[in-house]
Amino acid sequence: MENEAFKILIDDPDLGLRLIIGLHGPELVKQISRCIQNDDELVKDVYQLTLIAIWTDHKKIVELEDPFAWIMAIARNTALSTLRSERIRLKEPIEDHENLRSSEQADTDLVYKETLDELLQYAKQLTPREEEVFIASKVDGMDNKELEKVHNLKAQRVRNLLSSAQRKIRKLLKR
Known part of the structure; x- marks a missing residue:
């Protein structure tokens, strides 16, 4: 058989x-x-x-x-x-598995997203121009030269807007 x-x-x-x-x-x-x-x-x-x-x-x-x-x-x-x-x-x-995320990386990404959302909420309390320049600088990563060109502002005006926005955001974050 x-x-x-x-x-x-x-x-x-x-x-x-x-x-x-x-x-x-x-x-x-x-x-x-x-x-x-x-x-x-x-x-x-x-x-x-x-x-x-x-x-x-x-x-x-x-x-x-x-x-x-x-x-x-x-x-x-x-x-x-x-x-x-x-x-x-x-x-x-x-490196061949970059698309695989560790739990630590996922946690870091989540904290970043939550912090960014909170920051954007606080930015709504700024003046429209401060908000626009602040987000372009801190979220979009533009430097001062780019901000001058994109928003058609003078160098000193960009520095003043950023300084004012950062001061207000710091106060909001301390609450």
């Missing part, structure tokens, strides 16, 4: 694969688990990859002298290859 499952692969690959899973599935999982320990999800993934390899080479398997040994070797080699890939992936530099 054991070699029958492998022979059936030629005529009916679906049935042959189901028979092999029924006969040798637990042994395949055990073989994979010897290489991959403490990671059931990875064992399942490698088991699936092994079944795919059996499916792909189903015509070749029947011609082998010991097909069972071949599928066990495929399971072991697939497990080892997957482990190597996992280790390489785990050693990738953190």
Whole structure:
């Protein structure tokens, strides 16, 4: 019956694969688990990859002298290859994963957003011109030269508006 499952692969690959899973599935999982320990999800993934390899080479398997040994070797080699890939992936530099945020970074971003929202609320209590120049300077990051050009102001007027706005904001923040 054991070699029958492998022979059936030629005529009916679906049935042959189901028979092999029924006969040798637990042994395949055990073989994979010897290489991959403490990671059931990875064992399942490698088991699936092994079944795919059996499916792909189903015509070749029947011609082998010991097909069972071949599928066990495929399971072991697939497990080892997957482990190597996992280790390489785990050693990738953190810069390759810039889009992943640590909880500390997320906390910092949240504090920044909350502070910015509070600052913008206080800025509404400034005169319209002070608010405009203050936000352009502190939020948009414009320097005094840019403020002069964008708002069509003289250098001294920009400094006075910023100074006045900052003094008022400080008072509001101290409350």
